[in-house]
Amino acid sequence: MTARVLVVDDVLPNVKLLEAKLSSEYFDVLCATSGPDALEIVQRERPDVVLLDVMMPGMNGFEVCRRIKEDESTTHIPVIMVTALDQISDKVAGLEAGAEDFLTKPVDDVALFARVRSLVRLKMMVDELRNRECTGAALGWNKETKESIENIDPATTSVLIVEDNEKAAARMAHALESIATVSHIPGGENVADRVREKDYDLVIVSLTMKEADGLRICSKLRNFEETRQVPILVIVDHGEHGSKQLLRALEMGVNDYLIRPVERLELVARARTQIRRKRYADRLWENFHVSMQLAMTDAVTGLYNRHYLTSHLETLIRTARHNHKPLSLAMIDIDHFKAINDEHGHAVGDEVLQEFGRRLARNVRGVDLAARYGGEEFVVAMPDTSLRDAHRIAERLRQTIEAPPFSVSEGRVIPVTVSIGLAALDDAIASGGQLVEKADMALYDAKNAGRNRVALAADPDIETQADAAQTG
8 A cells, every 4th residue: 555655854864764664665755844844745745644743943743733633624634743752741742733643763664654554544535535525515515514523522422442451441431531421341242243233433442351352353343334434442562462463453444552551641632533533534424425315316306316317217127127027107297387486486386396295205115216307397117016006106196296285385275286197118118218208208198188197108998087187
């Protein structure tokens, strides 16, 4: 895995050393020797990871990190602080400034490369979501603000601690109670299943448990789709064995780590960082799903739109032919809709469309595809439905639209009726467009016969007018 890494240090030999190490691992390295230069490169080049020295003249690393994270366009770029400082207060200051990690000089090469690769994997996922969010923003679909991400309420934030040392777990729970509701389990085979049942904001897993394999728990969490994106913070022992465990954990996608003994302030700072990152990713996912939903649906009626219908109708036809099942399609037109707009205005016309959409959605099956085709025309595709059965469904729908009349604003009541044309898939139909055209021809028959009725494209012996039909 390659990536663009920005190295920032006011001591040129330090820059050259890190540049050589990272280049040997095939990373593309950018360099800066001051805070302002680093910010300019971040804005221009958008690196994948920033390795940032703390002690620099003028603008120190904490301030550079803070500015990167305060900018909405760069807040997603991971920052690793690299410094000779090793006090807990310095680590906490870096984490509170928004840094993802804090490495002490001299930096262990293996740990550095593993951490960079781990953060690059996370950023690649965020980048993809951000690209989709940009499309949604351009169309006015995104709604959540950064304030909701920054605001961490213990009542709505949940953390799970997986630790068989009861005293250690109690100390961590006490430290985190100011930012989250904390649960604790001592390990076991059901950890992943428990996490799947609840939307945890963070899972803390001890890799030093005696009766449970912490790495296996992390692996299961990353294997299940429901828990794949849940942040995991692992606790490891200081020493060679702990370092080996940490490298394996980072390779499988663990987000962060703490080395025993766990310091309270660092625990809270790292937990807060991971929770905020999850909230940010959740916002991107939500906006993506909203964008997808809006791209598929009609804004007025809430039904599927014509583009979605066109693409999925071909799939329905292929499935029907493969399974040797019938497929029927109804083309529906609201009678005299232009007169409604002319007499009552387009706002009332939209109310009529909205109520029509609700009635239509309530009276089709879950397997049916109901869509707005354009203007006052709608289509319902009915899989596994013969033309005769489709006629009964269409007639029921016609009656549902006709009565009761539509109630609109200012207490007004408007009578609304529909004309419906039906067609069924047969050997002569080669595409969805041809099936729609056949149903549309039947719709014209219904309108020419007086409206407020159902007409079939075939089987003329079937009665096509309900007893309660009214001429329009």
